[in-house]
Amino acid sequence: MNWEIKATMLTSALLIAAPAAYGDAAATYAAKCASCHGKDGKGQTTMGKKMKVLDYTTAEGQKWADADGVKVILEGKGKMKGYKDKGIDEAAAKDLVKYIRAFKK
Numbered sequence: 001m002n003w004e005i006k007a008t009m010l011t012s013a014l015l016i017a018a019p020a021a022y023g024d025a026a027a028t029y030a031a032k033c034a035s036c037h038g039k040d041g042k043g044q045t046t047m048g049k050k051m052k053v054l055d056y057t058t059a060e061g062q063k064w065a066d067a068d069g070v071k072v073i074l075e076g077k078g079k080m081k082g083y084k085d086k087g088i089d090e091a092a093a094k095d096l097v098k099y100i101r102a103f104k105k
């Protein structure tokens with residue numbers, strides 16, 4: 001086996017291993033949520049600032065119940081549209097809430 005194939009296999013293994021802690025939540029968040037809520041959860045994106053989204057790294061920004069978060073992700077609220085018709089089910093929404101909770105240190 002040459003080094004190129006080995007390098008490719010190693011890269012694939014790392015890509016599969018990385019989001020394991022939150023299932024697909026990290027990948028889903030990066031693809032569908034970060035445009036408003038920010039990669040770091042602070043909401044300091046053009047859209048996020050315009051919509052005044054919460055800063056998920058602060059206690060203030062986390063003052064909502066898990067169940068409400070799941071509901072907003074599935075059904076939407078205000079300017080955020082729901083994702084239940086866009087491939088996010090309840091289990092995935094719960095994982096996303098856990099992922100968002102982890103922004104606060």
Ligand code: HEC
Nearest residue numbers: 032033036051053054064069072073077078079080083096
């Ligand atoms: C178009 C911008 C936008 C996108 C994309 C978006 N959101 Fe939101 N999100 C908002 C706004 C605005 C609110 C506040 C809604 C309100 O209270 O009126 C919100 C609220 C929430 C809440 C409820 C807690 C809070 O901050 O008020 C959660 C949880 C949440 N979003 C998660 C997500 C997840 C997970 C995704 C990706 C699947 C996502 N959002 C995608 C704009 C967005």
